[in-house]
Amino acid sequence: MSFSVAEVIVDVPTYHVDRPFDYEVPTEWVKVIEVGSRVKVPFGPRNVLGFVVGLKNDTDVPINKIKPISNILDMEPVLTAEMLSLAKWLKNETICYEIDALQVMLPSALRAKYEKVVNLQDDQAILPEQVQVIFGKRRQVNFKEFEKVGLLPLLKQLIEGRLVKIENVVKQQGNVKEVRMVKITDDIQILDVAMQEATRAVKQRSLIDWMRGHLGEVLKPQQIYEETGVSPAVLQSVVDKGAARFIQEEVYRDPFTKDVTRTHSLRLTEEQAIALKAIKKSMEAPSATTFLLQGVTGSGKTEIYLQAIQKVLDEGKEAIMLVPEISLTPQMTERFRSRFGEMVAVMHSGLSVGEKYDEWRKIQQGKVSVVVGARSAIFAPFTNIGLIILDEEHESTYKQEDSPRYHARDVAIWRSEYYKCPVILGSATPALESFARAKKGVYTLLTLKQRAMKQALPTVFVADMREELQKGNRSMFSEQLVEGIRMRLERKEQMVLFLNRRGYSSFVLCRDCGTVVQCPNCDISLTYHRTTEKLKCHYCGYEEHVPQICPQCQSEHIRYFGTGTQKVEEEIYKLFPEARLLRMDVDTTKHKGAHEEILQAFGEGQADILLGTQMIAKGLDFPNITLVGVLSADTSLHIPDYRAAERTFQLLTQVSGRAGRHEKPGEVIIQTYTPEHYAIELAKTQDYEPFYEREMFLRRRSGYPPYYFVALVQVSHEDVMMAAEYAGRAGDWLRGNLSNQVAIIGPTAASISRLQNRYRYQCLIKYKIEPNLIPVLQRLLAMYRAEWVKQGILMTVDLDPSTI
Numbered sequence: 093m094s095f096s097v098a099e100v101i102v103d104v105p106t107y108h109v110d111r112p113f114d115y116e117v118p119t120e121w122v123k124v125i126e127v128g129s130r131v132k133v134p135f136g137p138r139n140v141l142g143f144v145v146g147l148k149n150d151t152d153v154p155i156n157k158i159k160p161i162s163n164i165l166d167m168e169p170v171l172t173a174e175m176l177s178l179a180k181w182l183k184n185e186t187i188c189y190e191i192d193a194l195q196v197m198l199p200s201a202l203r204a205k206y207e208k209v210v211n212l213q214d215d216q217a218i219l220p221e222q223v224q225v226i227f228g229k230r231r232q233v234n235f236k237e238f239e240k241v242g243l244l245p246l247l248k249q250l251i252e253g254r255l256v257k258i259e260n261v262v263k264q265q266g267n268v269k270e271v272r273m274v275k276i277t278d279d280i281q282i283l284d285v286a287m288q289e290a291t292r293a294v295k296q297r298s299l300i301d302w303m304r305g306h307l308g309e310v311l312k313p314q315q316i317y318e319e320t321g322v323s324p325a326v327l328q329s330v331v332d333k334g335a336a337r338f339i340q341e342e343v344y345r346d347p348f349t350k351d352v353t354r355t356h357s358l359r360l361t362e363e364q365a366i367a368l369k370a371i372k373k374s375m376e377a378p379s380a381t382t383f384l385l386q387g388v389t390g391s392g393k394t395e396i397y398l399q400a401i402q403k404v405l406d407e408g409k410e411a412i413m414l415v416p417e418i419s420l421t422p423q424m425t426e427r428f429r430s431r432f433g434e435m436v437a438v439m440h441s442g443l444s445v446g447e448k449y450d451e452w453r454k455i456q457q458g459k460v461s462v463v464v465g466a467r468s469a470i471f472a473p474f475t476n477i478g479l480i481i482l483d484e485e486h487e488s489t490y491k492q493e494d495s496p497r498y499h500a501r502d503v504a505i506w507r508s509e510y511y512k513c514p515v516i517l518g519s520a521t522p523a524l525e526s527f528a529r530a531k532k533g534v535y536t537l538l539t540l541k542q543r544a545m546k547q548a549l550p551t552v553f554v555a556d557m558r559e560e561l562q563k564g565n566r567s568m569f570s571e572q573l574v575e576g577i578r579m580r581l582e583r584k585e586q587m588v589l590f591l592n593r594r595g596y597s598s599f600v601l602c603r604d605c606g607t608v609v610q611c612p613n614c615d616i617s618l619t620y621h622r623t624t625e626k627l628k629c630h631y632c633g634y635e636e637h638v639p640q641i642c643p644q645c646q647s648e649h650i651r652y653f654g655t656g657t658q659k660v661e662e663e664i665y666k667l668f669p670e671a672r673l674l675r676m677d678v679d680t681t682k683h684k685g686a687h688e689e690i691l692q693a694f695g696e697g698q699a700d701i702l703l704g705t706q707m708i709a710k711g712l713d714f715p716n717i718t719l720v721g722v723l724s725a726d727t728s729l730h731i732p733d734y735r736a737a738e739r740t741f742q743l744l745t746q747v748s749g750r751a752g753r754h755e756k757p758g759e760v761i762i763q764t765y766t767p768e769h770y771a772i773e774l775a776k777t778q779d780y781e782p783f784y785e786r787e788m789f790l791r792r793r794s795g796y797p798p799y800y801f802v803a804l805v806q807v808s809h810e811d812v813m814m815a816a817e818y819a820g821r822a823g824d825w826l827r828g829n830l831s832n833q834v835a836i837i838g839p840t841a842a843s844i845s846r847l848q849n850r851y852r853y854q855c856l857i858k859y860k861i862e863p864n865l866i867p868v869l870q871r872l873l874a875m876y877r878a879e880w881v882k883q884g885i886l887m888t889v890d891l892d893p894s895t896i
């Protein structure tokens with residue numbers, strides 16, 4: 093069956109109408125075009141990228157209005173039928189443009205990139221000589237060529253004179269890398285003939301002789317030179333005689349930096365076995381069950397994942413394994429690679445565009461059956477999925493903060509329903525929502541109460557830093573922690589010191605008037621960078637030199653404040669000059685592979701102390717760690733967010749779980765100024781359920797998730813009055829159109845009230861059941877896209893905001 097009309101979703105995500113457009117399929121492509129392929133189509137005055145989402149033979153567009161597709165970018169579709177319907181679901185579920193949903197599923201190499209070109213309009217026109225030189229015999233040149241030689245003013249004149257025209261063309265991306273290989277004949281008689289032809293050429297004869305032992309093999313030329321000692325010229329002569337031939341073979345850029353040793357399934361503990369049995373049963377059914385695997389730190393959740401995946405592979409199916417910010421846990425990838433070897437692809441932000449594209453292609457071409465990756469790997473183009481796993485399912489990085497604002501958990505469950513396969517959500521500290529769903533029976537709860545080798549959970553001490561201060565201890569370490577470190581250094585055991593901070597934020601403060609130096613564009617304090625002696629804004633990139641005097645009161649008593657990891661490092665060396673410390677933060681992990689290097693060095697015992705931020709809280713499994721010190725438990729408690737306590741509890745439990753995972757018992761020291769806070773008290777016993785009960789009680793009382801759903805509408809503008817005004821309009825409109833069961837709070841200023849020079853206001857929608865919500869929000873967005881954008885307003889809608 094061939095079709096003459098294609099329905100195309102175009103890459104124009106500002107257009108107020110979000111629907112496919114009809115295009116004519118030129119006759120020569122009728123047999124080539126497929127649903128799921130990328131095409132180039134004219135849209136208004138330019139060519140844009142589009143996705144074919146349907147093919148048909150008729151259209152409502154008048155015959156003289158319908159435009160033809162300009163080009164087909166893929167001979168084989170890049171999106172499957174499953175992906176296309178997933179995109180439709182995402183569009184509705186997260187209220188995004190369909191094009192955004194389609195693009196997010198592809199590696200960036202396949203997303204639209206545009207290039208500006210200059211087209212000659214009139215062949216006969218007489219052009220200035222410099223311009224003639226640039227064009228030569230061509231009719232189209234890259235805009236950059238004019239830019240490079242500084243001819244933009246001249247170009248402008250040419251455009252005004254209509255001699256040339258500037259256009260945007262879609263750049264085809266995603267280069268496949270190929271190498272030249274040698275394929276040796278598999279016919280011994282051909283070798284015999286070649287041998288006879290080469291009677292007097294000793295080197296050729298020895299090469300042909302060697303080839304007898306490698307019939308039919310495909311080898312790198314380099315390997316042949318090395319093994320036989322012949323030169324490229326000799327190989328060429330042998331190739332000329334027909335004994336072998338050169339071929340181009342597609343290669344994948346290898347993102348792995350080192351080799352691994354093979355591991356095998358461990359004998360499961362009783363608890364592990366019960367959990368695995370339930371999962372296997374659901375695979376056999378098959379059913380789309382979502383399991384919540386709640387297991388204390390070190391209980392062997394990963395071993396369950398590995399063995400469940402093994403079963404998937406045995407059945408010829410595929411598995412997706414998500415981990416948060418995977419580049420930060422190289423230990424994790426290694427565990428999968430050492431079990432499944434070449435069957436594993438990895439996908440994370442640390443890879444280059446080319447590497448990501450190669451990993452994606454390995455999946456698409458069926459070269460691998462397991463993908464271990466961060467959030468976006470949930471869109472891995474497998475077609476026979478048998479299992480999807482989210483490790484550390486409570487992590488906020490599973491939620492994307494840009495359009496499409498999806499949560500990987502929801503996409504996982506959607507795909508599992510499509511393939512009738514189970515999902516495992518694993519965590520020591522599940523998200524409150526997930527545990528509530530498990531209690532209600534929406535998810536199936538599996539519990540591991542004990543560590544895999546029956547080790548005790550570490551003992552936790554809470555050090556009250558207010559008491560320390562009263563005792564006259566002004567340093568950043570409590571007496572207990574100093575003692576703990578001293579002891580470990582003596583015993584040659586290892587330690588993790590955890591600074592509860594994103595990155596290494598230290599700020600500059602005036603001790604006379606209390607001014608903290610702020611970003612001029614954002615409502616946020618600037619971060620001090622010691623190496624460059626500069627202050628930087630982590631939101632907009634603004635930077636300035638550290639001021640010598642206070643910009644407010646001209647006092648000279650202005651200096652950086654706050655405990656960065658660098659500062660901790662210095663203090664440690666003052667106390668323990670003999671200590672060997674490795675620091676892991678944004679600063680020390682800039683170059684590729686730095687995480688691996690640091691962790692490997694630590695694993696090999698090259699240091700006593702691993703000091704770091706959030707990056708070291710998860711996934712580490714080193715036998716010699718017996719002490720974990722949390723330097724500042726409170727920092728994450730005081731973030732204005734209803735999830736602050738939950739996040740703090742999760743973080744403290746995770747990081748504590750790094751201690752005493754093998755033979756040696758572990759100890760944790762948590763330093764805090766608020767030891768009476770329940771998140772800290774309950775982290776001490778590392779018992780999830782009491783925390784869950786307590787937090788649920790508070791959420792119910794204040795009307796937050798999981799008792800209520802929340803949605804956030806955010807409006808920004810450069811002018812504060814405009815931002816407030818339109819946020820008010822949005823609020824009024826919502827009040828007028830949603831039922832009175834819904835609470836609409838605001839407009840209020842957002843918690844970061846100004847970002848990149850735009851003022852931000854928001855309305856919070858709280859509801860239990862509101863069938864009308866999505867259509868109403870869609871109408872609000874349509875209004876915004878058609879009218880408000882013209883006033884410079886930006887509006888976003890998030891149906892599952894991770895911070896409010």
Ligand SMILES: Nc1ncnc2c1ncn2[C@@H]1O[C@H](COP(=O)(O)OP(=O)(O)OP(=O)(O)O)[C@@H](O)[C@H]1O
Pocket residue numbers: 358359360361364387388389390391392393394395519520544545710711712713749753
């Ligand atoms: N059945 C088993 N027998 C022996 N050792 C095991 C078994 N299962 C797991 N282990 C070991 O116990 C340690 C902890 O297991 P694992 O890392 O899988 O736990 P986890 O629950 O994923 O931990 P976390 O959530 O703290 O990262 C690992 O060193 C692992 O090799």
Ligand SMILES: [Zn+2]
Pocket residue numbers: 602603604605606607642643644645646647
């Ligand atoms: Zn001052």
Ligand SMILES: [Zn+2]
Pocket residue numbers: 611612613614629630631632633634848
């Ligand atoms: Zn800024």
